[in-house]
Amino acid sequence: MKQAVTVVGSVALDDIETDVSQKTDVVGGSAIYFSISGSFFSKIEMVGVAGTDFPKKTIEELKKYDIDLEGLKLQEGKTFKWGGRYHSGLQKRDTLYTHLNVFKNFSPNIPDNYKNTPYVFLGNIQPELQLSVLNQLESPEFVALDTMNLWINEKREKLMKVIKRSDLLIINDEELTDLTEERNIIKGVRSLHQEGIKYIIIKKGQHGAYLSHFSTSDQKDSSLFYSPAFPTPLPKDPTGAGDSFAGGFMGYLASCDEINFTNMKKALVYGNIMGSFSIEEFSIKKLLQIDKKDIEERYKKLRKISTI
Amino acid sequence: MKQAVTVVGSVALDDIETDVSQKTDVVGGSAIYFSISGSFFSKIEMVGVAGTDFPKKTIEELKKYDIDLEGLKLQEGKTFKWGGRYHSGLQKRDTLYTHLNVFKNFSPNIPDNYKNTPYVFLGNIQPELQLSVLNQLESPEFVALDTMNLWINEKREKLMKVIKRSDLLIINDEELTDLTEERNIIKGVRSLHQEGIKYIIIKKGQHGAYLSHFSTSDQKDSSLFYSPAFPTPLPKDPTGAGDSFAGGFMGYLASCDEINFTNMKKALVYGNIMGSFSIEEFSIKKLLQIDKKDIEERYKKLRKISTI
Numbered sequence: 001m002k003q004a005v006t007v008v009g010s011v012a013l014d015d016i017e018t019d020v021s022q023k024t025d026v027v028g029g030s031a032i033y034f035s036i037s038g039s040f041f042s043k044i045e046m047v048g049v050a051g052t053d054f055p056k057k058t059i060e061e062l063k064k065y066d067i068d069l070e071g072l073k074l075q076e077g078k079t080f081k082w083g084g085r086y087h088s089g090l091q092k093r094d095t096l097y098t099h100l101n102v103f104k105n106f107s108p109n110i111p112d113n114y115k116n117t118p119y120v121f122l123g124n125i126q127p128e129l130q131l132s133v134l135n136q137l138e139s140p141e142f143v144a145l146d147t148m149n150l151w152i153n154e155k156r157e158k159l160m161k162v163i164k165r166s167d168l169l170i171i172n173d174e175e176l177t178d179l180t181e182e183r184n185i186i187k188g189v190r191s192l193h194q195e196g197i198k199y200i201i202i203k204k205g206q207h208g209a210y211l212s213h214f215s216t217s218d219q220k221d222s223s224l225f226y227s228p229a230f231p232t233p234l235p236k237d238p239t240g241a242g243d244s245f246a247g248g249f250m251g252y253l254a255s256c257d258e259i260n261f262t263n264m265k266k267a268l269v270y271g272n273i274m275g276s277f278s279i280e281e282f283s284i285k286k287l288l289q290i291d292k293k294d295i296e297e298r299y300k301k302l303r304k305i306s307t308i
Numbered sequence: 309m310k311q312a313v314t315v316v317g318s319v320a321l322d323d324i325e326t327d328v329s330q331k332t333d334v335v336g337g338s339a340i341y342f343s344i345s346g347s348f349f350s351k352i353e354m355v356g357v358a359g360t361d362f363p364k365k366t367i368e369e370l371k372k373y374d375i376d377l378e379g380l381k382l383q384e385g386k387t388f389k390w391g392g393r394y395h396s397g398l399q400k401r402d403t404l405y406t407h408l409n410v411f412k413n414f415s416p417n418i419p420d421n422y423k424n425t426p427y428v429f430l431g432n433i434q435p436e437l438q439l440s441v442l443n444q445l446e447s448p449e450f451v452a453l454d455t456m457n458l459w460i461n462e463k464r465e466k467l468m469k470v471i472k473r474s475d476l477l478i479i480n481d482e483e484l485t486d487l488t489e490e491r492n493i494i495k496g497v498r499s500l501h502q503e504g505i506k507y508i509i510i511k512k513g514q515h516g517a518y519l520s521h522f523s524t525s526d527q528k529d530s531s532l533f534y535s536p537a538f539p540t541p542l543p544k545d546p547t548g549a550g551d552s553f554a555g556g557f558m559g560y561l562a563s564c565d566e567i568n569f570t571n572m573k574k575a576l577v578y579g580n581i582m583g584s585f586s587i588e589e590f591s592i593k594k595l596l597q598i599d600k601k602d603i604e605e606r607y608k609k610l611r612k613i614s615t616i
Contacts, residue, residue, distance in 0.1 A: 089491040183397040186541040207515040208536070224613050226536040228516070233494040265616045305532050306614050308573045 003254040004043040004068075006114045007034045008133050009123020009243070010103060011048040011072065015083040016239055016282060018090065023237075026283035027058050029080065030123035030146065031072075033240035036287045037247030037274040038121075039065040040295060042254040044247070045114045047071035047133070051079035051102045061288060070111045075102040090238050090279075091205065110136040119254040121246060122166070124148050127158035134165055142259055144168035144250060146242065152178045160195065168199040170246055176202055185210060201249070201268065203242055205229070211268045213261055223261050227268045230276035230302050237282040241275040244287065248274030273298045311562040312351040312376075314422045315342045316441050317431020317551070318411060319356040319380065323391040324547055324590060326398065331545075334591035335366050337388065338431035338454065339380075341548035344595045345555030345582040346429075347373040348603055350562040352555070353422045355379035355441070359387035359410045369596060378419045385410040398546050398587075399513060418444040427562040429554060430474070432456050435466035442473055450567055452476035452558060454550065460486045468503065476507040478554055484510055493518060509557070509576065511550055513537070519576045521569055531569050535576045538584035538610050545590040549583040552595065556582030581606045 009030030016023045031048040038044045045068040052074060062069060080103035083096040108129055118141035122130040130145060143166040151159050152175060163169055169192065173185060182188035189200050193214035202210040208228035215221040249271035256263040273295055280286045317338030324331045339356040346352045353376040360382060370377060388411035391404040416437055426449035430438040438453060451474040459467050460483060471477055477500065481493060490496035497508050501522035510518040516536035523529040557579035564571040581603055588594045 184541055184543065186539045190541075204515060207512060208534075210539075224539065225616075226516075226539075226613050228534040228536065231494045231518075231532065231534075233492055233498075235492065262616070269616065303616060305534050307616070308533075308570070308577065308611060 003119055004045055004117045005038055005119040005121060005250045005254045006045040006047060006071075006110070006117045006137075007031050007038070007121045007123060007247075007250075008047040008071075008108045008110075008129070009034060009121075009125060010080050011050040011054065013054065013079045013081050014239060014283070015081065015096070016237055017085040017096075018237065019086070019088050021236070021282070023282050027055065028082065028240055028283060030125075030240075030243040030246075032062075032284060033243035033278060033287070034121060034123060034247035034250075035062065035067045036065060036284055037244040037278070038251030038254075039067050039247075040274075040292055041248070041251030041270070042066070042119070043068065044251065045071055045111075045117060047108050047110060047114070049073045049075050049080075049102050049106045051075060051077045054079045058284075068113075071109070071114060073109070077102045084239070086238065090235050093238070108133050108136075118142065119250055120144070121250050122146065122162065123243065123246075124151075127151055127155045127162050130162045131158065131165075134162070142167050142253070144170055144246070146170050146246060147175065149175060149178050163192075164196050166197060168201065169197050170201045170203065170242075170249070172203040172205065172242070190214075199264065201271075203245060205238075205241075206235075209245070209268055209272060211264055213264070225261070225265045225268060227265070227272050227302070228306055229272050230298055231305070232276045232280055235279045238279050239282075240284070241279050244278035245271040245275035248272075269299060269302055270295070273302060311427055312353055312422075312425045313346055313427040313429060313558045313562045314353040314355060314379070314418070314425045315339050315346070315429040315431060315555075315558075316355040316379075316416045316418075316437070317342060317429075317433060318388050319358040319362065320388045320390055321362065322389065322547060322591070323404070324545055325393040325404075326545065327394070327396050329544070329590070331590050335363065336390065336548055336591060338433075338548075338551040338554075340370075340592060341551035341586060341595070342429060342431060342555035342558075343370065343375045344373060344592055345552040345586070346559030346562075347375050347555075348582075348600055349556070349559030349578070350374070350427075351376065352559065353379060353419075353425060355416050355418060355422070357381045357383050357388075357410050357414045359383060359385045362387045366592075376421075379417070379422060381417070383410045392547065394546065398543050401546070416441050416444075426450065427558055428452070429558050430454065430470065431551065431554075432459075435459050435463045435470050438470045439466065439473075442470070450475050450561070452478055452554070454478050454554060455483065457483055457486050471500075472504050474505060476509065477505050478509045478511065478550075478557070480511040480513065480550070498522075507572065509579075511553060513546075513549075514543075517553070517576055517580060519572055521572070533569070533573045533576060535573070535580050535610070536614055537580050538606055539613070540584045540588055543587045546587050547590075548592070549587050552586035553579040553583035556580075577607060577610055578603070581610060
C-alpha cells in the first residue's frame, strides 16, 4: 500500500562551481531534491521554508508531482543559500559560504495533516530541529535521518538523541568515521548499532552504498547489503545526490507492503538510481526530465551489473 | 576442466610500516601472492627470481600448494626489496625505497613445460619483460596483465603493445586515469576498449572491482559487472591485495569449462575474496592459514551481500 513520507529539510538557492561551469541561484536544498525523487514512488509532504525570491516557476513545477506543499512556508526575505566549489573530478568540494537567510529562524511546524504520516525523513538540519519534529509527530512507523560533520562535532549529544529515536541513519563514510572514530566501515557500523539504531546506510559516493541491519533479538538475522552506484559517464553536479538518494530510498520503501530487509535492499538500489540521475545535470534539472520508465530501466541495468 | 596458469612477476622481501606495526624482510612480491591465491583453484606455474637470502622455509611452504616452481630462479645475491609506509586507515601508501637487487637483470625465461599453458598472468613488471614473455609462448588462450603508474608514464608505447596483445587488463582506478586521462571510470574503460582490449578489470581497493567486457562484433553483448570488496573488519596490511585478487580471478577462471562472462563474474568475486584474506595479516601469513572451505564460506557471504 502506497504511503506518504514527510520530509523536513532545507530549500535553497545554490551557487555552484565546477571545472567546466558556474551556476548562480539554482534551486537546491535537501527537501527539494528529496521530494522530487521520492514523489516518483510515494506521496511526499514537504516541510521547509523559502524566501520570497524562491522562483514561483519551481513551486508550480513541484505541484505537478505527488508533493504536498502545505508545510512549505514562504517567508519575507531571501532563501537559504549554499555556495560551493567542486574539485576536478567532482569527488571533493569546498563550501565557499552559507547564508542562512530565512532559514535562520526556521522552526519546523508540522501541519496537522502530516502528524500521522507513517514515514519521516529528517534532512540534514540542526539536531534540535530534528528533535522538535519528532516531538510533534503522533507515532511514526519509520523515521530516517541524515546529518553532517558540523552537527556530529558540535552537537553530538543532541544528535545521539535523534539517532536513538530513529530507525535508520543515512550518512556517508567520512561522517561515520567522525561519529564513531572508526575508519573501518564494518567496525563503525557495529559500534553505531550498539547505540541502538536498527538500520544504517553508509553512502560511499561514486562507489555505492551499504545497508546494514542489526537485530538485537536475533543476531543471526542481522544483514548487510551493498549496492554499487549506477555508473553514469556524465556527472555534472553532485549537489543533492545524497538527498535524491534518500528520496528514492524512502519513497520506494513507503510504497512497499511492509518494511523488511528485501524491500530495503530494493529501496537502496532505487536510491542509487535517483542519485545517478540527479548528478547528470545542475540543480534539479535532470530529475524534472525523467519519468518512471527511465527509473525502471536503470533499476534493471543496475541489478544486472551487480548480480551473478 | 582445470587448467594451469603461468605467472611472471616479482618475488620480494618487503619492509612494511603501518600505524600499529613495522615488519622487516617479510615475504612478498606479485608472483608469490598470485601463486598462493591462484593455487586454491588451479595449478600455478611461477616465473620469477629470488636471491639466496629468500627463506628456504617459504620455498618449502609453496611446495605444499599446487605451485610449479621450475620457473623460479634462485640467484646469488639479495632478493628484490620494496619498502613502504601506509597512511592511517591503510588506504594510501608511500614507497620508501625499491632495491631491485637480483631483479635488476631479470630476464624471464619460460620453461618449455610452461610454453603451452593456456592461461598467463603478466604481473606488474616492465612492459619489455612482459613482451618478452609473450614472445616465448606458443599461443596462450587467455593473457591478463597488471601494470603501474611508473610504466604508464614512462613506457606507455611498449605498454600499449602488451595491452593490445592481451585479453584482460587489470588496473586500479588511479592507473585508469593515468592511462586514459579520464577520471570517469565508464569513459576511461570505453576508451581503453577502443584500443582493442576485450576485458578490463578496474580495482577500487576497499570498494570492490568492476569487470567490463566489450564485444566488437556485437556491442549489445558488451557487459559490466561490479563486485563489492568483502567487508573485513580486520585489515592489517594491504600489500599484495591486488596480486591475491588477480590470483583468485585467474585461478578460478582457469578452473572453469570455458571463458564466458558468467564465469568471469564468479572469478571477480573469488578475486575479491582472496584479496580480503590477504590483507588480514602481514605478508602471506593469512593466505597460508586458510583452506578451500574458508574461501567458499566468504564467497557465499559476498554473494548474499550483493544480491537482491
